[in-house]
Amino acid sequence: MKRSCVLYGCIVLIISVLSVGCQSVKPYQRVYLNDSEMKTGKRQIERFENSVQAYREGATGGGGKGSGGCGCN
Amino acid sequence: MRKKYLVMGLMIAVLPLRAQRMDTAYQAKRVARTEVQVLYAHYVQDGVHSAVTGGTGTEKLAVYSPELVIRHQPDSSHAFQLEGGVDVITSASTDKIDFVVSSASRKDGRTHANIGYTYQTRSHRMEFGGNTGFSIESDYFSLGGGLSASYTRPDQSRSLSVEVQGYSDDLRWGRLNPGYHRPVKLIYPQELRTQEWYPTTRRHSLNLSLSLYQTINKRMALGLYPGITWQQGLLATPFHRVYFADQTTLKVENLPGTRLKIPLGVQLNVFPGRIWILRAGYRLYWDDFGIWAHTFSLTTPIKLTPSLTLTPHVRVYTQTAARYFRPYQAHDPASEYYTSDYDLSAFTSWQAGAGGRWLLAGRLPMLPALHDLQWRYSYYHRADGLHAHMVSLIIGYATEKTKTRRTTPFIQSAPHP
Numbered sequence: 001m002k003r004s005c006v007l008y009g010c011i012v013l014i015i016s017v018l019s020v021g022c023q024s025v026k027p028y029q030r031v032y033l034n035d036s037e038m039k040t041g042k043r044q045i046e047r048f049e050n051s052v053q054a055y056r057e058g059a060t061g062g063g064g065k066g067s068g069g070c071g072c073n
Numbered sequence: 074m075r076k077k078y079l080v081m082g083l084m085i086a087v088l089p090l091r092a093q094r095m096d097t098a099y100q101a102k103r104v105a106r107t108e109v110q111v112l113y114a115h116y117v118q119d120g121v122h123s124a125v126t127g128g129t130g131t132e133k134l135a136v137y138s139p140e141l142v143i144r145h146q147p148d149s150s151h152a153f154q155l156e157g158g159v160d161v162i163t164s165a166s167t168d169k170i171d172f173v174v175s176s177a178s179r180k181d182g183r184t185h186a187n188i189g190y191t192y193q194t195r196s197h198r199m200e201f202g203g204n205t206g207f208s209i210e211s212d213y214f215s216l217g218g219g220l221s222a223s224y225t226r227p228d229q230s231r232s233l234s235v236e237v238q239g240y241s242d243d244l245r246w247g248r249l250n251p252g253y254h255r256p257v258k259l260i261y262p263q264e265l266r267t268q269e270w271y272p273t274t275r276r277h278s279l280n281l282s283l284s285l286y287q288t289i290n291k292r293m294a295l296g297l298y299p300g301i302t303w304q305q306g307l308l309a310t311p312f313h314r315v316y317f318a319d320q321t322t323l324k325v326e327n328l329p330g331t332r333l334k335i336p337l338g339v340q341l342n343v344f345p346g347r348i349w350i351l352r353a354g355y356r357l358y359w360d361d362f363g364i365w366a367h368t369f370s371l372t373t374p375i376k377l378t379p380s381l382t383l384t385p386h387v388r389v390y391t392q393t394a395a396r397y398f399r400p401y402q403a404h405d406p407a408s409e410y411y412t413s414d415y416d417l418s419a420f421t422s423w424q425a426g427a428g429g430r431w432l433l434a435g436r437l438p439m440l441p442a443l444h445d446l447q448w449r450y451s452y453y454h455r456a457d458g459l460h461a462h463m464v465s466l467i468i469g470y471a472t473e474k475t476k477t478r479r480t481t482p483f484i485q486s487a488p489h490p
Contacts, residue, residue, distance in 0.1 A: 022289050023290040023291070025228075033294055037382060038342045038344055038350060040296030041284070041296060041340075044112070045430075045449045046449070048114035049451055049465065055416070056453070057416060057422065058360075058364045059356075059366035
């Protein structure tokens with residue numbers, strides 16, 4: 001119950017930051033945001049490592065793990 | 074007099090000029106782009122808590138994993154993707170399923186393929202996609218498919234995407250084995266093959282994942298990744314042994330038939346200076362097996378030149394144990410569910426390494442299609458002693474073809490009197 005409260009607290013905090021703290025960015029100001037290293041999400045080069053983490057750690061799922069592999073070793 | 078010369082000079086200057094000619098046709102350009110990525114990953118691990126031998130014994134393992142990804146965009150709206158690869162696995166622990174040293178179970182292979190299609194509307198605000206694929210091993214066959222949709226605001230300050238992915242897995246052995254080539258039976262440890270331990274051989278999974286991207290200012294962006302996963306069916310691994318506290322009972326692993334997982338990830342990307350970037354991530358995870366997990370990750374790409382980037386990274390992970398986990402010979406024989414798989418134990422792990430990207434984009438005259446080279450090395454260490462080395466390489470090729478179409482615009486004729 002305590003941990004659920006922490007989870008919901010995080011979500012509320014993030015939504016608050018999103019709704020209040022964001023500045024408008026003009027297209028000509030996006031030079032840093034458009035850099036390939038600034039893209040959010042997982043990268044192709046990390047794909048195999050993500051798969052290994054999904055097997056070797058209990059917290060699998062929701063991270064885009066592909067099909068297959070019993071991860072049984 | 075001066076004015077006269079000035080006027081004459083202006084007139085001479087104007088003579089070569091002509092009225093702008095009215096274009097009767099325009100050129101519609103369509104750029105078709107094809108990207109090919111050749112991936113190779115090499116993985117070696119060792120440890121002393123193999124679940125095949127009940128939470129004790131070697132976990133020595135090596136995986137060689139080549140893969141090919143082809144992405145073709147005939148125009149700016151449509152994109153097709155084809156992925157395929159093979160994992161060659163050499164495992165000391167699966168060799169202990171039976172008692173034949175270096176038996177066939179020591180080596181295994183996984184073949185997987187996936188095709189996908191995405192459609193982007195003309196305004197580039199909406200994108201829809203679908204994919205399907207399969208994965209096959211000697212004791213595993215998985216069919217999967219998914220649908221996705223995303224929306225991006227016109228000023229690109231926010232985008233939201235949703236993806237649903239489903240898998241249907243069959244854990245029976247025999248599809249790749251000479252003399253069978255069909256699913257036959259579950260593989261249990263050799264001394265436990267006297268009975269069928271599970272009521273089903275199948276597992277079904279459904280993932281729903283959301284993704285929210287938000288720019289905070291011109292140097293900062295945030296990603297938010299909530300999700301939910303539902304699994305049902307055979308969630309235990311049939312050849313995992315469990316030794317009980319009475320020192321006489323031996324069974325195969327048994328876990329509940331359903332599992333609910335809820336992850337929530339947050340990523341903050343910052344470009345504070347001119348050459349370095351900060352990517353910080355946190356992920357919270359909960360499931361109804363009793364696991365709570367926290368992941369902290371930090372990646373700091375450094376742009377040494379416009380085309381060369383070095384990327385050191387570090388990751389720390391911690392989880393609580395599943396309520397069904399006990400170590401070797403610690404389970405109560407009266408328990409309903411039990412496992413000695415240390416992947417479900419309480420532990421902390423850390424991972425560190427470095428990678429890089431060299432953007433070539435046609436700079437090598439001998440190989441004009443060579444687009445980029447990427448590499449990454451990581452060392453992984455788990456508190457129970459398991460450790461691993463991971464190396465990944467990508468060679469990227471890209472070609473573009475511009476197709477020009479000359480079109481005569483529609484001219485409206487004058488109305489008849």
